[in-house]
Amino acid sequence: MNYLKSSKLGFVITQLIVLVSLLLLTGCSSRNKEEPKNEGVKARESLKSKKLNVDKVKVKKDSHLKWIHYKEKCRIPILMYHSISAGNALRVPPKQFEEEMAYLKANQYYTLSTDEAIKAFETNSLPQKKVVWITLDDAYKDNYTAAFPILKKYHLHATINYITSFSQKPNHLTLSEAKTMQHSGLVDFQSHTVQHLDLNALSTDVQKQELANSKKYLDDNLKQNTRMICYPAGRYNQTTIRLANHLGYKIGLTTNEGLACVDQGWYSLARVRIAPGIDRQTFMQLLQNGY
Structure with a gap:
């Protein structure tokens, strides 16, 4: 059991x-x-x-960035460069260009894009007190080989004024190079017409073709709304202004010397010419006074 x-x-x-x-x-x-x-x-x-x-x-x-509104009209130094090389009065050597870009960076200048410059003029405001707009005319190849590495080094923005029919010339930027620069976010491209002719010497129809076709080329190829015309050799007349406004350009740049202000006219803005061989003191004076 x-x-x-x-x-x-x-x-x-x-x-x-x-x-x-x-x-x-x-x-x-x-x-x-x-x-x-x-x-x-x-x-x-x-x-x-x-x-x-x-x-x-x-x-x-x-x-x-908090844009500051000013009572007085904003006056902006628009620096005018061409080729970043040596040889004549329109060519600034790479060493000088780098020294000037280094100065802007060290002294905390804000470098405007075209859209920001237009906003500044439209609203009479700036993202900070010390600003500058860097422009390079004609779109030379050395803008890509010499200027672009310097802009990247100091993280500064510049605008290149593009001659659209020159994209196949060996000494000028190809469309592919322009796209590479644009995609970096440090460079924007605006119109310098199709053939770089003196606009004031052309008929109304030819002026219209130069302004309209260059804008369409940039709009289509760079997927943008081109808003600025830079007059070749600074030559323009009242017909140019009327056509630019009609075709959708917001501002026009001249070769008149001085700080840019809308009192000059939206399509007659002055620039600061940067010559080869200037010293730092002269560069500082140009930034302050425009001459």
């Missing part, structure tokens, strides 16, 4: 052990199935968190 009781008790204990083991195995299996799900949720949450952090940085970067 005691033997039977002992056998029954052993059987019950064995069954309980088996049952507990099954329950434990089921629990482990359940947890193993849930863990990848939890890990996936955590991964998604981590990615969301990272995305939010990136967005915050982007917003902060885009909104750190």
Whole structure:
């Protein structure tokens, strides 16, 4: 009898052990199935968190400039360069160009894009007190080989005034090079007409072709709205201004010397000519006075 009781008790204990083991195995299996799900949720949450952090940085970067409105009309130095090389009065050597860009960076000048310059003139406001607009006329090849590396080194913005029919000439920028510069965010391209002719010597129809076709070329190929015309050799007349306005240009740049102000006229803005061989003191004076 005691033997039977002992056998029954052993059987019950064995069954309980088996049952507990099954329950434990089921629990482990359940947890193993849930863990990848939890890990996936955590991964998604981590990615969301990272995305939010990136967005915050982007917003902060885009909104750190608070444009300041001024009572008096803004006067902006628009620097006029051409070739970044040596040889004549229109060619500024790379060493001088780098020294001048380094000065702008060290002295905390903000370099405007074309759209920002237009905004400044339209709203009579600036992103900060010390600003400058760097322009290079004619789109020489050395704008890509010499000027562009310097602009990237100091993270400065410049505008290149492009002669659209010159894109196949060996000493001028190709369209591919222009796109590379544009995609960097440090260079924008504006019109310097199709053939670089003196506009004031042309008929109304030919002037219209020069202004309209160059704008269309840049708009189509660079996927933009070209808003500025830079007159070849600074030559223009009232017909040029009327056509520029009609075709959708917002401003026009001349070779008249001085700081740019809308009092000069939206299509008659002055610039600061940078000559080869000037010293730092002269460069500083040009930034302040325009001459």
